Amino acid sequence: MLRVVLADDQVMIRSGLRALLTAEPDVEVVAEAGDGQQALAAARAHRPDVIVMDVRMPVLDGLAATRAIAADPHLSNVRVLVLTTFDEDELVFEAIRAGAAGFLLKDAEPAELLRGIRVAAAGDALLSPQAARRLVTAFAGAPAPTGPAARALDLLTVREREVVALVARGLSNEEIADRLVISPATSRTHVSRAMVKLAARDRAQLVVFAYESGLVHPGRTN
Numbered sequence: 001m002l003r004v005v006l007a008d009d010q011v012m013i014r015s016g017l018r019a020l021l022t023a024e025p026d027v028e029v030v031a032e033a034g035d036g037q038q039a040l041a042a043a044r045a046h047r048p049d050v051i052v053m054d055v056r057m058p059v060l061d062g063l064a065a066t067r068a069i070a071a072d073p074h075l076s077n078v079r080v081l082v083l084t085t086f087d088e089d090e091l092v093f094e095a096i097r098a099g100a101a102g103f104l105l106k107d108a109e110p111a112e113l114l115r116g117i118r119v120a121a122a123g124d125a126l127l128s129p130q131a132a133r134r135l136v137t138a139f140a141g142a143p144a145p146t147g148p149a150a151r152a153l154d155l156l157t158v159r160e161r162e163v164v165a166l167v168a169r170g171l172s173n174e175e176i177a178d179r180l181v182i183s184p185a186t187s188r189t190h191v192s193r194a195m196v197k198l199a200a201r202d203r204a205q206l207v208v209f210a211y212e213s214g215l216v217h218p219g220r221t222n
Contacts (some may be wrong), residue, residue: 002121005031005046007062008054008083011108016128020110027117036060040068043078050109052113055084055095063098070099072200079120079202083113096204099195123202149175153213160217162189167203168210 004021006014006029014032020026030046033039037060044052047119051069054185056063066080077103095103101120153161159180166176177187191203198207210216 002027002117003030003048004028004034005039005042005049005051005068006116007033007042007057007065009040010134016114020113021117027114034058036062036065043069043075044072047075048078050079050081050101050117052083053059053063053080053100054116055082063094066095066100068097076201079123081116081147083108087096096208099201099205101202101204102197107114138169140172150200152209153215156194160190160197163187164194164206164210165216167191168207168216213218 006021006025008017010016011034012209013067014034014103018029018032030048031042033042035167039051039053039057040060042048053062053066053163057065058062059067062082066082069075069078069080076187079100081104082095083102083104083106085106101123102116104116130176156164163176166179171179173187174184176182176191177184178188180187191206194200195202195206198206198209200209
């Protein structure tokens with residue numbers, strides 16, 4: 001059973017999300033929160049699998065709450081799926097850098113939201129198509145990487161670099177295995193080792209690293 005917390009300052013939004021999720025046999029809404037501070041308290045009290053987090057909330061916004069959750073070692077298994085009406089470039093980067101496992105807009109189809117919750121709970125990354133395009137566009141105009149992210153590439157083996165690049169392209173472990181002609185278990189091992197070496201909380205942070213380090217170049221498809 002996937003345990004979910006809903007964090008949004010609009011009661012109608014929370015009610016709609018609760019109705020959608022409680023209709024699923026494998027999902028349980030364990031708490032609701034009207035601001036980021038309540039979301040953080042709910043995370044600590046219930047240790048949910050996923051928090052569906054709005055960005056613009058009073059008291060403590062969703063990004064600050066996400067950072068606090070990501071920084072708390074007792075909440076290392078809690079994943080945050082950011083759900084917002086704000087289709088802005090900086091929110092995509094800030095949400096993922098803050099520790100979010102995914103980013104969806106509120107106009108997403110119900111099936112996409114349900115998939116997002118399950119993907120986030122599994123430790124995978126999920127970006128809406130709009131968010132992914134913005135990520136690529138932003139890094140397309142950036143100068144060649146020379147900072148810590150670029151230097152961190154030296155920590156990875158050649159195979160691990162290949163795998164992280166494919167994670168950034170949105171491939172699952174099984175798809176990576178097919179592409180590189182390795183077993184899914186080996187693919188998972190490479191992903192896990194890369195996450196440990198880069199101190200990445202989850203696959204979403206591997207995606208950002210791949211772009212920030214220059215491992216993945218916007219516009220390329222291979």
